[in-house]
Amino acid sequence: MTSFLQFNNLSLAFSGKKIIAGLSGRFISGKLNLVVGRAGSGKSSLLLAIAGFHKECQGEILDDQGRFTAAGNISLAFQNPESLFFNPTVGDEIEFALRMRALPENEITDRSRDWLAKWGLPPEVYYSKHPLELSGGEKRRVALAACSVFLPRVIMLDEPLAGLDFKGQRSLADMLAVIASDHVVIVVTHEPEIFLTDDTNILLLSEANGTWFSGSEFLRRSLEHEDFYPLPAWYRQAVGPFIKHAALPAVNASSVADFLQKVR
Amino acid sequence: MILLDRVSYRYNEKQETSFKLKEVSFSCRKGLINGVIGANGSGKSTIARLIAGLIQPRSGSVTVDGLAAFNNGAGARFLAGIIFQTPENQIVGTTVAEDIAFGLENLGVPRPEMRQRVYNIAEKFELNDMLDVPVHCLSGGQKQMLCVASVMVMEPSWLIFDEPTSHLDPWTRKIFWKKIRGLVAAEKTGVLVVSQLPDDMAHFEQIFAFESGELVFSGSKNELKEKAEQLPWFNLPEAWRLEKLLGTKK
Amino acid sequence: MLTGYQPGTGLLYRLNPLVKGFSALVLILFFSLNRFGAMQMSGALAGVLLIALISRLPVVDIILSIKRIAFLLLIVALVQGFRGNGFEWLFAAEGIVRILGVFLVAGFYLATSPQAELMHFWEVVFRPLKFFRLPARELALVMVIAVRFLPVMLSEIDRIRMAQIARGAKIGTGGWLSSAASLMPLMIPTISQALIRAEELAEAMEARGYRVSAERTRYHQFGFALQDVFAAVGAAGVFIATVLSFF
Numbered sequence: 001m002t003s004f005l006q007f008n009n010l011s012l013a014f015s016g017k018k019i020i021a022g023l024s025g026r027f028i029s030g031k032l033n034l035v036v037g038r039a040g041s042g043k044s045s046l047l048l049a050i051a052g053f054h055k056e057c058q059g060e061i062l063d064d065q066g067r068f069t070a071a072g073n074i075s076l077a078f079q080n081p082e083s084l085f086f087n088p089t090v091g092d093e094i095e096f097a098l099r100m101r102a103l104p105e106n107e108i109t110d111r112s113r114d115w116l117a118k119w120g121l122p123p124e125v126y127y128s129k130h131p132l133e134l135s136g137g138e139k140r141r142v143a144l145a146a147c148s149v150f151l152p153r154v155i156m157l158d159e160p161l162a163g164l165d166f167k168g169q170r171s172l173a174d175m176l177a178v179i180a181s182d183h184v185v186i187v188v189t190h191e192p193e194i195f196l197t198d199d200t201n202i203l204l205l206s207e208a209n210g211t212w213f214s215g216s217e218f219l220r221r222s223l224e225h226e227d228f229y230p231l232p233a234w235y236r237q238a239v240g241p242f243i244k245h246a247a248l249p250a251v252n253a254s255s256v257a258d259f260l261q262k263v264r
Numbered sequence: 265m266i267l268l269d270r271v272s273y274r275y276n277e278k279q280e281t282s283f284k285l286k287e288v289s290f291s292c293r294k295g296l297i298n299g300v301i302g303a304n305g306s307g308k309s310t311i312a313r314l315i316a317g318l319i320q321p322r323s324g325s326v327t328v329d330g331l332a333a334f335n336n337g338a339g340a341r342f343l344a345g346i347i348f349q350t351p352e353n354q355i356v357g358t359t360v361a362e363d364i365a366f367g368l369e370n371l372g373v374p375r376p377e378m379r380q381r382v383y384n385i386a387e388k389f390e391l392n393d394m395l396d397v398p399v400h401c402l403s404g405g406q407k408q409m410l411c412v413a414s415v416m417v418m419e420p421s422w423l424i425f426d427e428p429t430s431h432l433d434p435w436t437r438k439i440f441w442k443k444i445r446g447l448v449a450a451e452k453t454g455v456l457v458v459s460q461l462p463d464d465m466a467h468f469e470q471i472f473a474f475e476s477g478e479l480v481f482s483g484s485k486n487e488l489k490e491k492a493e494q495l496p497w498f499n500l501p502e503a504w505r506l507e508k509l510l511g512t513k514k
Numbered sequence: 515m516l517t518g519y520q521p522g523t524g525l526l527y528r529l530n531p532l533v534k535g536f537s538a539l540v541l542i543l544f545f546s547l548n549r550f551g552a553m554q555m556s557g558a559l560a561g562v563l564l565i566a567l568i569s570r571l572p573v574v575d576i577i578l579s580i581k582r583i584a585f586l587l588l589i590v591a592l593v594q595g596f597r598g599n600g601f602e603w604l605f606a607a608e609g610i611v612r613i614l615g616v617f618l619v620a621g622f623y624l625a626t627s628p629q630a631e632l633m634h635f636w637e638v639v640f641r642p643l644k645f646f647r648l649p650a651r652e653l654a655l656v657m658v659i660a661v662r663f664l665p666v667m668l669s670e671i672d673r674i675r676m677a678q679i680a681r682g683a684k685i686g687t688g689g690w691l692s693s694a695a696s697l698m699p700l701m702i703p704t705i706s707q708a709l710i711r712a713e714e715l716a717e718a719m720e721a722r723g724y725r726v727s728a729e730r731t732r733y734h735q736f737g738f739a740l741q742d743v744f745a746a747v748g749a750a751g752v753f754i755a756t757v758l759s760f761f
Contacts, residue, residue, distance in 0.1 A: 048676070051676070051680055053676050070680075072682075074680055075680060075681070076676065076677055076680040077677065078673050078677055081677070083674070083703050083706070083707050084674065084677055084678060084681075084699070084703050085702075085703065085706075086698050086699050086701075086702035086703055096681065096682070096683075096699075097681045097682040098682075100681070100682035100683060100684065101682055146681065147677070147680070147681050150682065
């Protein structure tokens, strides 16, 4: 069952000034949804509007059951979500959200352990550790898991990879793609390269307008116009000549090498 | 020139003797983009702080232009300035002018000279019509420019950047590297960038690679490309990986 | 609404910050302590308003901001009014004028003084503390930094609050006396972020040559001109008048 989040003519303003005007479209589960744009384009404001925190908001936000209500249905993680830690163990941190929902005790622990495992951190090892003992990548996963343990339909992340090292970014990006199969995962990022596959659903915000792209369309447009999005020079050089191809490769060496093999 | 001669460093607080750096020696010249790479805990941040004179080596010597780095700022001669990762946590003054002037006040520069230097550097960094703007009104990119201006106004011989690009968007990153190349080409200020991002590595001309407190590689970009297999723990830039993959498949 | 510094070029803006600060203090003392009646004080208040008008301050905005202390004024009017036997309008009026005087003088002072001037004033005020081995300029710098980071910290607390509420924390509900436990998700992250910020800032300051209690030159410079002489004389006059009102 695909769940979705739909916008009908959504407009957001900040102190009277319009940031987003008349946005319509959908974020869906099954694909990773990205919100891309330069600083100040309204990306974070959109997340706040979905979460119900943005006051100057007009238009409709719907889901597969009608009008969307944020309470209990969203998880919101800003940059550096590990700054939200306040418990002595990883287990306590994950369980907090379920505890606040007054679930039965044994259910809390079981669900928390399962969810932590799903984020790639075996509970046997991590459950009783102090959150600040962990590495950067591990802390990030614990923080994201803690924000979403109650399995909300919509999981929103603002720059989830910021500050991680290369390996950490790669594995977290893969993890998010897996989680996206059962939830509507929305990632705000000014650097979509690592997430881009043919299958990604991208909303580009620019000058109060929103345009929707698939992964390949986004890559194609970036190759056509350098100002649209600055793809790395090596990708431009290698893939540029094959811009007309239907399915452009992801922005990493192995995908590009395979692609070049196929087209030659 | 920066010179490290058999430098070791360790923290006192740790129970076990954990060496952050073990007998490291290398030198950096101006006119090239020097890069220090390594994972977290490899010692690269310690190197940056030693050169900036924030910490003192346990043994060996760290000198900048022949003078001990630890005396940085004494006697109005500013050897090496360092710019950290988060611009917000480096801005002291309430307005742009005040923050730029902070370093000059610390160096004891007389007021008339201070005013002139603040104005000149603001012009260079396109901040000259924002001198009285409160710092919280600046955008992220402007804050980073302010951080660089506030250190450059002190006329350091060397400029060290600690993970400068991790929070920048791709457009600002391009502009950043363009400015760095300009700075290096002028050969007046030396540049050393500490980073663990593979894509930054592609910009470095002279590379110093660290692993667990030891210098495991020191040489040019091309030399690193050749030796890459022997250093499997380093994430190479995608551009280099592609070169390799295409090379092998030919 | 009067909330702080409003840039401008009128008379009050051109005063030396020390003269301005001490004059404001003297006026506040006057309104608080003097033994003149409501009539004389209203005259003084009118004088203050006149100076503000001449300095091209947004006087209408400032007067509108009196709304904020309306409740306080009501209480004061009642307390003062019943001072003698039964209710006397004159006493109530006196109370109101005093409070208004203090409020408006403080408001005009803050409206015409940018950060740098306020800090210079505080630094001079702290100087006597040198006798107790407390470093005046450093204390003033601490205040500058606190004020500079205030907007940053406020928006950070807001973000933490929103993220924790999305997670299910119950912050802000549960009445005026929320239990300590429910504030943990807000307080602990705020404090730990503040500590990290402080550490990074200290390192950045050191990296730019800052050494505590070292001799530092000054970027800001404040002049002393004819209007300062008049202001100083005026303030001295008000001070003497205040003292004389006791006899």
